[in-house]
Amino acid sequence: QVAYDTGDYYHSIAWLEEAVGLFRLSYGSWNPEDRSSLEDALDHLAFSYFMAGNISHALSLSREFLHYDPSNQRVVRNVAKYEKLLETRTVGLAGVPQSPTTPLSTHSCPPWSSLSPQQALEHLPQLGCSYETNGSPYLLLQPAKKEMVQIRPYVALYHDFVSDVEAETIKGLAGPWLQRSVVASGEKQQKAEYRISKSAWLKDTAHPVVRTLEKRMAAVTGLDLRPPYAEYLQVVNYGLGGHYEPHFDHATSRKSPLYRMKSGNRIATVMIYLSAVEAGGSTAFIHANLSVPVVKNAALFWWNLRRNGDGDGDTLHAGCPVLAGDKWVANKWIHEHGQEFRRPCGIDPQD
Numbered sequence: 001q002v003a004y005d006t007g008d009y010y011h012s013i014a015w016l017e018e019a020v021g022l023f024r025l026s027y028g029s030w031n032p033e034d035r036s037s038l039e040d041a042l043d044h045l046a047f048s049y050f051m052a053g054n055i056s057h058a059l060s061l062s063r064e065f066l067h068y069d070p071s072n073q074r075v076v077r078n079v080a081k082y083e084k085l086l087e088t089r090t091v092g093l094a095g096v097p098q099s100p101t102t103p104l105s106t107h108s109c110p111p112w113s114s115l116s117p118q119q120a121l122e123h124l125p126q127l128g129c130s131y132e133t134n135g136s137p138y139l140l141l142q143p144a145k146k147e148m149v150q151i152r153p154y155v156a157l158y159h160d161f162v163s164d165v166e167a168e169t170i171k172g173l174a175g176p177w178l179q180r181s182v183v184a185s186g187e188k189q190q191k192a193e194y195r196i197s198k199s200a201w202l203k204d205t206a207h208p209v210v211r212t213l214e215k216r217m218a219a220v221t222g223l224d225l226r227p228p229y230a231e232y233l234q235v236v237n238y239g240l241g242g243h244y245e246p247h248f249d250h251a252t253s254r255k256s257p258l259y260r261m262k263s264g265n266r267i268a269t270v271m272i273y274l275s276a277v278e279a280g281g282s283t284a285f286i287h288a289n290l291s292v293p294v295v296k297n298a299a300l301f302w303w304n305l306r307r308n309g310d311g312d313g314d315t316l317h318a319g320c321p322v323l324a325g326d327k328w329v330a331n332k333w334i335h336e337h338g339q340e341f342r343r344p345c346g347i348d349p350q351d
Helices: 009-025 032-051 055-068 073-088 117-121 164-177 208-221 257-261
Strands: 129-132 144-150 155-159 183-185 188-190 198-202 233-238 243-247 266-273 283-285 290-292 299-303 317-319 322-324 327-335
Touching: 009 032, 009 243, 032 055, 032 073, 055 073, 144 290, 155 290, 164 198, 164 208, 164 233, 164 327, 208 233, 208 266, 208 299, 208 327
Parallel strands: none
Antiparallel strands: 129 144, 144 155, 155 299, 183 188, 198 233, 233 327, 243 317, 266 299, 266 327, 283 290, 283 317
């Protein structure tokens, strides 16, 4: 109830899935009030999935709701809207389904914890590896080793992006400044139980290695990383059990602290794996059914926004729990201002 009321749909989904599952298992032995409770849970679960970006599952749950209450006109309208959204693959304000108005009457393993690289590989066509210069003189003599991991959303892994010496230098610089990580919540930043890690921020003036990495990331992505078009390098340490539950890197509200930089939303993410992990620690893209394991010294890159500036719901991702060892990463978040001619809008306004 609390998770749903506060807009924490990722956690409300886990609880509601458990409630719906229990009702389904007890089918045939319901009391009259149980049927009403199942309908409430299905209704709220469908809307939670919609808000999390999974429209197809929201549609499936809404159709199941109508099996029990076919006369509910609000859910009938929602089904029609979900079907239209799936046809156009775009979500506009006018097409947002109506939220349930009744309060909920009701912890399982999160669905993303079961994703594995083996599962994901079955759904990755047109992929491969290549040496890339990206038109940059910086990469001419030493091209980037690019592995195309996913087409939609666009996810690429650059192998040997940093050296062992560079990785250890970054970890050493950040070590003395590590503090409990915070997350953006409304208009402020605060600690949260769904992100268990320590982090520190490094300016490019902190060390020549940091400045070198900035130039390398700019060359590989083709984006402008000069202030204020990108944030400082964030170094994160996940200890045993450390994790980051499903979230978007880009802001989903104009009130987010991310907009204080006055350089727009986060258009792209570069995440560098600074260490190996004995077990766990993969980066799981939930809606894409994709899991990218930790590859020491590699850099993972993805676009958070579509070319039209809308957030890409398929980039919902999580940092899986570290089961053995510890995990070090460096994050670089690049903002949309300054990239107008580097990643221009496409011909299709929905792209």
